[in-house]
Amino acid sequence: MxxxxxxxxxxxxxxxGDKSISHRSIMLAGLADTPVKITNFLHAADCWSTIDCMRALRVRVEQGDAGVLTVTGNGFYGLREPHEVLDAGNSGTTIRLMTGLLGVQPFFSVMTGDASLRKRPMARVITPLARMGINVKGREQSRYAPLAILAAEQIQGIEYDMPVASAQVKSAILLAALFANSPTIVTEPMPSRDHTERMFETFGIPVKREGNSIIIEPVQKVDAPEQIDVxxxxxxxxxxxxxxxxxxxxxxxxxxxxxxxxxxxxxxxxxxxxxxxxxxxxxxxxxxxxxxxxxxxxxxxxxxxxxxxxxxxxxxxxxxxxxxxxxxxxxxxxxxxxxxxxxxxxxxxxxxxxxxxxxxxxxxxxxxxxxxxxxxxxxxxxxxxxxxxxxxxxxxxxxxxxxxxxxxxxxxxxxxxxxxxxxxxxxx
Ligand SMILES: O=C(O)C1=C[C@@H](OP(=O)(O)O)[C@@H](O)[C@H](O)C1
Ligand SMILES: C=C(OP(=O)(O)O)C(=O)O
The missing domain is CATH 3.65.10.10 (Enolpyruvate transferase domain)
Incomplete structure (x- = not known):
């Protein structure tokens, strides 16, 4: 060029459309039991990696005029075991957030990505998720993808002081926290992007903020909006x-x-x-x-x-x-x-x-x-x-x-x- x-x-x-918000819109809408229309979704490869992963978990994603998406989930407990390895492509956001979401499911899954993604650090999500009772293993002592995510049993809420300011790590923990049996408190060294927290509120999930801490109580379902404008x-x-x-x-x-x-x-x-x-x-x-x-x-x-x-x-x-x-x-x-x-x-x-x-x-x-x-x-x-x-x-x-x-x-x-x-x- x-x-x-x-x-x-x-x-x-x-x-x-915002890439971070596009990813989150698909993941949250995929936990709903009513259809969600998404306008101005970012039709770019990273966000399509998230769509492909969610489709493999049996969430319906249909594309209408002007790129408008309609996402139809099967409810809060409606994700199903994928038949294939999930491919996050080049997208750090997809693999890290999805690891939080998959870690709490009662089924086995494997996530991978392209050569670049397979070199990016994954221990930063695996470590806090392990403290919640989530079992994820990866290549080279769980430092890198591919990641094998075992079926979850009991998920505990945690209090976690994040060593690095990372919205991806924070979001992986917050997604898992929704399915835990006690509240979770995540504290960031510096505030990172808060699109997950805002998207939670859009889906009727209460979010408490105290200084640099975010407190999430487990929920049983989400209240989906009819439409999200990215x-x-x-x-x-x-x-x-x-x-x-x-x-x-x-x-x-x-x-x-x-x-x-x-x-x-x-x-x-x-x-x-x-x-x-x-x-x-x-x-x-x-x-x-x-x-x-x-x-x-x-x-x-x-x-x-x-x-x-x-x-x-x-x-x-x-x-x-x-x-x-x-x-x-x-x-x-x-x-x-x-x-x-x-x-x-x-x-x-x-x-x-x-x-x-x-x-x-x-x-x-x-x-x-x-x-x-x-x-x-x-x-x-x-x-x-x-x-x-x-x-x-x-x-x-x-x-x-x-x-x-x-x-x-x-x-x-x-x-x-x-x-x-x-x-x-x-x-x-
Ligand atoms: O949560 C997100 O959507 C993102 C968080 C940031 O990554 P880190 O959480 O690794 O800082 C950013 O660099 C990335 O482009 C998108
Ligand atoms: C770092 C980026 O994205 P991700 O971490 O999702 O691959 C980016 O878009 O610049």
Whole structure:
């Protein structure tokens, strides 16, 4: 995929559905006994992995006009033993959340994923689930998938202090907690995205929050809504926010962007860098706040991105690195060691691939140091089969002298139309 430099981006982008919320909508609707309609669902490979897993557990998922889904479950105890190995593909969210949900079922199941997913840490979910009485085993002393999930007997609620801020670990525990015989208290070191908690409330499940703790009482059933409208994904909007900021003569209107405060670190950091961002038309999409966002080119300054904000922009670091290369002064990222266990080691990958374009970025144990502005040249760069890398490289190329992206197809994981939208917004 070749992306050439452009003199400006202009237009309106309808932001595709939130990936995190799309996964959760299918899982919760699959526990209901009435049909749930889901609009603006993200039709991307990761969310389809969740659909395929839930279908294998005998949940009906039908696709109607405009990609609207209708999910029909068989009730709270209605999942059935799958005949096949469940494949989470490239999706960490699918395998980790599903492990919580499968661990409490009275049947055996096996989950696996692609080569990248089979290298990602799974002990972080297996350890707390084991304390609940859930029996999951994996490869290499239960560190990696494939995972074998044994039929559950008695599930206890636990009090768990999470060692890392991870919405996936938190959500796996909270899903299992619904089926336990006593309450569960999960405490996070820093608040991670709370879409599971909000989705629980949408399904009539009470959620108690005390500081950084979440308390869940077991339930016997869920009260499903008739419809869920998935907000647009701010992690997808992030590529346009950065691209329009650093490419002169740009103005974009991003429509229907989720602005859940556990996700808006990118808006805070770009604003601190001097970006010209206007959040308008704030409204609710169910229990999730959404808005339209106008972004115009601006002169950016370097910024410090510390551990406390990382969970609120965890997936945005690759594209923020590109922003930092175009900003005046130093940008320092710390506390971002979780990036090493994503689809690829994203700290290493940004240094290596943007380095091919001439960028000098220092890699530290838990972050990056970028001195801007830097001049980038045309180069061939590899996505490392990581969707966020592919899109960050495209933004860098469009803002500079162009880029050739090897292995660009991975954008199908979260944003299948990314390249065609980029082409449509270009001014020359
Ligand atoms: O819960 C979720 O939907 C997600 C949580 C984050 O992962 P971690 O929980 O591993 O931080 C994030 O990086 C991922 O893209 C989606
Ligand atoms: C890390 C990501 O997703 P997941 O963990 O679900 O694979 C991502 O989308 O950037």
């Amino acid at each position: 070749k992306v050439t430099g452009t003199t400006g981006l202009k237009g309106t982008v309808n932001i595709p 907000p647009g994904d701010i992690s997808s909007a992030a590529f346009w926010l950065v691209a329009a900021s650093i490419i002169p003569n740009s103005q974009l209107v991003l429509v229907n962007v989720g602005i859940n405060p556990t996700r808006t670190g990118i808006l805070d950091i770009l604003t601190q860098m001097g970006a010209d961002i206007t959040v308008t038309n704030e409204r609710w999409s169910g229990r999730e706040p959404v808005a339209d966002i106008i972004v115009r080119s601006a002169k950016l300054q370097g910024v410090t991105i510390g551990a406390e904000i990382i969970p609120r922009l965890i997936d945005e670091i690759p594209v923020l690195t590109v922003a930092a290369l175009f900003a005046e002064g130093q940008t320092i990222v710390t506390g971002a060691e979780e990036l090493r266990v994503k689809e690829t080691d994203r700290l290493k990958a940004v240094v290596l691939e943007l380095g091919k374009m001439g960028a000098a970025i220092d890699e530290t144990a838990d972050g990056l140091i970028i001195n801007g502005p830097q001049k980038l040249n045309f180069a061939s760069c590899n996505s490392h089969h990581d969707h966020r890398m592919a899109m960050a490289l495209a933004v860098a190329g469009a803002a500079a002298q162009g880029v050739e992206i090897e292995e660009p197809d991975c954008v199908k994981i979260s944003y299948p139309d990314f390249f065609s939208i980029l082409a449509a917004l270009r001014q020359e």
